[in-house]
Amino acid sequence: MSNSNQFDAIVIGSGIGGLTVAALLSKLNKKKVLILEQHFVIGGFTHEFKRIHKFKWDVGLHYVGNMEKGEIGRAVFDYITDGKLQWHKMPESFEKFVYPDFTFEEFADPQKYKADLIQRFPKEKQAIERYFFELKTIAITANLPTFLNPLLKLIFPSLGKIHRQTTKEYFDQNFLDVKLKALLASQWGTYGLPPSKSSFATHAMVIYSFLTGGWYPVGGASEIAKHIMPVIERNGGKALTKSQVTEIIIDKGIAKGVKVQKSHVSQAPVEEYYAPIIISDAGAFNTYTKLIPENDLIADYREEIKSFPKGSSAITLYLGFKESPEKLGFRGENHWIYTSYEHDKAFQEQKAKPDQVINSCYLSFASLKD
Numbered sequence: 001m002s003n004s005n006q007f008d009a010i011v012i013g014s015g016i017g018g019l020t021v022a023a024l025l026s027k028l029n030k031k032k033v034l035i036l037e038q039h040f041v042i043g044g045f046t047h048e049f050k051r052i053h054k055f056k057w058d059v060g061l062h063y064v065g066n067m068e069k070g071e072i073g074r075a076v077f078d079y080i081t082d083g084k085l086q087w088h089k090m091p092e093s094f095e096k097f098v099y100p101d102f103t104f105e106e107f108a109d110p111q112k113y114k115a116d117l118i119q120r121f122p123k124e125k126q127a128i129e130r131y132f133f134e135l136k137t138i139a140i141t142a143n144l145p146t147f148l149n150p151l152l153k154l155i156f157p158s159l160g161k162i163h164r165q166t167t168k169e170y171f172d173q174n175f176l177d178v179k180l181k182a183l184l185a186s187q188w189g190t191y192g193l194p195p196s197k198s199s200f201a202t203h204a205m206v207i208y209s210f211l212t213g214g215w216y217p218v219g220g221a222s223e224i225a226k227h228i229m230p231v232i233e234r235n236g237g238k239a240l241t242k243s244q245v246t247e248i249i250i251d252k253g254i255a256k257g258v259k260v261q262k263s264h265v266s267q268a269p270v271e272e273y274y275a276p277i278i279i280s281d282a283g284a285f286n287t288y289t290k291l292i293p294e295n296d297l298i299a300d301y302r303e304e305i306k307s308f309p310k311g312s313s314a315i316t317l318y319l320g321f322k323e324s325p326e327k328l329g330f331r332g333e334n335h336w337i338y339t340s341y342e343h344d345k346a347f348q349e350q351k352a353k354p355d356q357v358i359n360s361c362y363l364s365f366a367s368l369k370d
Contacts, residue, residue: 007034007237009277010258012245012291015044016224018281023080023231025277033237034273038244038263043225044281055320058221062364063090063334065209072143073209081227086218088370091331094214097186098337104183105333108213117180127174131184134162138201139208167203168195168344182341189336189362192311194347214334216369246270248278248291312351325365332368337361 008031011018018035019042025031041047045060066073067087077085095106104120106113114132118125137159141152152159162170167188171181184207185195191206192198217223229239244263249256249272257274280287288302339359340346346359 005273007275008032010273010275011035011279013281014042014239015281016046019228020080021279023228026232026235026237030235032235033232035239036243036245037241040241042239043222046221046224048220048222057318058366061221063214063216067215068212085223085227087215088218090214090369091333094333096333096335097183110211121177121180124175124177124180135204135208138204142205163201165200166196167198167200170200178341185343186336194343196344218370220370250293330365335363
């Protein structure tokens, strides 16, 4: 076994999860980490692409929450980039929710956001106040150690029930106004499922993270990987692109290494890399159904994962303008545009006829955010 093929840890995939764990292993434990990426550029959803040498777009990072000084998101990014990644805050009015007969702006101030909701829906005041309290409760308790669960049940007896509810179940139980329910679910695209399909706990943690506003990396989304990689390389780590992991090598039930082929070369030879730590950032489905060899230890789990419903995708249109979008009145805010207040119904209609029905749209301008 060549030393060049031996590492302290191997990470499959260079998305933000893979980059983060690689940086933490390098910085905290002085590990020599190999990152294997099948694409020709690292970064996953944080990478960017260019056209005509002047237009540049991000592919998935539209904004990030919890990035005020002292908040957990900022602390993590500062740590894994040695504080070198800079962030630009979006406008105070950073979200616009557009519906058939009204538009609502969310400001980067939870008290103002709550007051604006109460002003528009005064009959729902108590429910709105409870909603904000429960957003905070879920978001904070989610990061506490599990041994505190018995105590949390005593302090927040309804917490367990809320965790088991879908977003729709929570809204139907607590709110009466259809427009208010739709408005509070406007950002469901950030976590990928409409109210009847999503966990309210997931909704709460995501929405709470944006209550103080949205942030974007100065210089664009690709700056994230650019500033994380030096932390990984400091201890001898590296990232290999165009390197598709075809199999995780298992020996007596223990992951020992990976088999790799160059993903852009036909009939490329198989290379093997070894490490006592193997981490997959390729997703549970790909990991258990494609990368781990068939064996009795995971047979049941593999079949269970195969039975999971497949997620939905979206069509993204990237536009380059001759002049700044500011001339059209945009300031860097996001626009969530809907033709209906029934998110679940609209989702099903669009899913049934994807080539005919367009009833929602997310509009964003990265060039105004950094």
